[in-house]
Amino acid sequence: MSSDLRDLVDATPWLDTHEHLPEEATRLAPPVEGSGVHPCDDWAYLLWHYALDDLVSAGLGPRDRAVFESPDAGPEEKWDAVAEAYARTRNSTYVRAARDSIRTLFGLDLARDTVAEIDRRMAGLRQPGFYRTVLDVAGVAACQVNSLERTFRETADPESLPQDIGLTDFVRPTPGHLADWEATTGREVGRLADLCQVMGDYFDRFGRSACAVKLGIAYARPLAVSPDPAPVPDAVFRAWIRGEPIRDDDRRAMEDAIIATGLGLAADTGLAVKVHTGLHVGTDRMDLRDVRDNVADVVTLARRFPTPFVLMHIGYPYQGEVIAAAKHQTNIVADLCWAWIIDPVATRDFLRRALTALPASKLLCFGGDYIPVENIVGHAQLARRELTRTLEGLVEDGYLEPAEAADLVPALMHGNAEQVFGPMYPLAATHTPEGLVTSGGTRWSTTRMGGRT
Numbered sequence: 001m002s003s004d005l006r007d008l009v010d011a012t013p014w015l016d017t018h019e020h021l022p023e024e025a026t027r028l029a030p031p032v033e034g035s036g037v038h039p040c041d042d043w044a045y046l047l048w049h050y051a052l053d054d055l056v057s058a059g060l061g062p063r064d065r066a067v068f069e070s071p072d073a074g075p076e077e078k079w080d081a082v083a084e085a086y087a088r089t090r091n092s093t094y095v096r097a098a099r100d101s102i103r104t105l106f107g108l109d110l111a112r113d114t115v116a117e118i119d120r121r122m123a124g125l126r127q128p129g130f131y132r133t134v135l136d137v138a139g140v141a142a143c144q145v146n147s148l149e150r151t152f153r154e155t156a157d158p159e160s161l162p163q164d165i166g167l168t169d170f171v172r173p174t175p176g177h178l179a180d181w182e183a184t185t186g187r188e189v190g191r192l193a194d195l196c197q198v199m200g201d202y203f204d205r206f207g208r209s210a211c212a213v214k215l216g217i218a219y220a221r222p223l224a225v226s227p228d229p230a231p232v233p234d235a236v237f238r239a240w241i242r243g244e245p246i247r248d249d250d251r252r253a254m255e256d257a258i259i260a261t262g263l264g265l266a267a268d269t270g271l272a273v274k275v276h277t278g279l280h281v282g283t284d285r286m287d288l289r290d291v292r293d294n295v296a297d298v299v300t301l302a303r304r305f306p307t308p309f310v311l312m313h314i315g316y317p318y319q320g321e322v323i324a325a326a327k328h329q330t331n332i333v334a335d336l337c338w339a340w341i342i343d344p345v346a347t348r349d350f351l352r353r354a355l356t357a358l359p360a361s362k363l364l365c366f367g368g369d370y371i372p373v374e375n376i377v378g379h380a381q382l383a384r385r386e387l388t389r390t391l392e393g394l395v396e397d398g399y400l401e402p403a404e405a406a407d408l409v410p411a412l413m414h415g416n417a418e419q420v421f422g423p424m425y426p427l428a429a430t431h432t433p434e435g436l437v438t439s440g441g442t443r444w445s446t447t448r449m450g451g452r453t
């Protein structure tokens with residue numbers, strides 16, 4: 001039975017609920033030194049997102065880090081800069097998942113004597129259409145993108161890369177966001193009412209093509225939102241939008257009003273709200289006390305705004321709260337995006353508990369959460385392996401019959417995502433006995449991973 005289950009999981013496509021991919025055109029252009037999405041484009045780029053956090057946590061200093069991220073340093077020079085830190089963290093899954101992607105895509109094990117050849121093979125792959133090629137290798141039918149380039153990114157490939165509206169940008173705007181909004185809506189933002197109007201314009205214009213709304217504000221503040229925030233004078237708003245210091249309670253009241261407006265628009269438009277909960281990316285900046293309250297705060301929001309709320313990243317390391325919230329609250333679901341590479345053993349344990357405690361329809365089982373598309377490959381492999389192992393374990397322990405375990409696979413890998421992101425979901429895939437057929441006619445056979453025809 002177990003090889004049947006493994007074959008089924010390998011043959012079933014993921015609907016990947018969360019990535020940060022820049023547009024392919026951005027990747028095809030030269031890297032930009034210091035960029036937050038594309039600072040270099042070589043083997044180091046494949047360890048730059050997430051694995052770099054573990055390298056820094058293991059002692060990589062700022063000077064060596066700068067060499068590693070540089071668009072100009074050579075492959076061995078980069079290797080030598082991180083070799084010591086790499087040796088200390090080669091066991092962690094951020095690093096192992098990147099190595100797995102490199103091995104699958106380029107047929108090479110990451111080492112000092114292979115990095116130059118990995119760079120050559122990466123450049124060979126990096127041609128127009130390579131995003132779709134990589135997603136096929138990963139067995140991903142489509143991935144939902146939370147763009148780091150624009151508040152809403154109109155993509156060249158909406159079928160493969162449906163996009164979120166980035167609500168976070170409205171809560172913590174930068175001069176770049178203001179320029180983006182003005183270019184998109186023609187509106188200048190001088191008062192809070194203008195900002196709320198811009199948000200309305202975004203939902204009017206992009207609400208039908210967006211797959212969801214993303215709220216990542218837990219990186220900057222607690223998620224509790226007052227139902228009745230104090231009004232903020234225009235002068236304070238103007239200081240805030242210019243990035244000048246204002247009182248904490250004014251900031252909080254203004255942010256609360258903006259978040260509530262965005263969530264109200266999401267509910268009116270019928271869009272699910274994905275909320276970052278749990279661990280913070282990066283190093284040396286997380287307030288674990290705030291993180292502990294994330295899930296309880298989202299439950300309060302989910303009662304107030306009638307639309308699906310997606311608890312991202314299993315609220316790690318407070319995943320027990322996620323099970324309780326998704327079990328009790330009808331409009332809350334749990335998303336395992338990012339979690340497999342943070343802590344694969346805890347995530348397997350979470351899935352095992354969730355599949356014995358929750359309606360299986362409450363689980364979204366994969367999102368790579370990556371900027372470089374290549375990294376999705378290793379993460380998707382890991383998630384497939386652990387999903388199979390979890391289902392096998394539940395059969396062994398008598399919680400599921402083998403046929404019941406097999407029946408859950410399509411829902412856990414793509415069906416639940418289609419339900420949650422609902423009629424707005426542009427992929428509009430339908431199931432047939434032969435596999436999954438998308439609106440564009442793309443068909444996934446059920447015979448092998450990457451079996452897109």
Ligand SMILES: [Zn+2]
Pocket residue numbers: 018019020146369
């Ligand atoms: Zn993310």
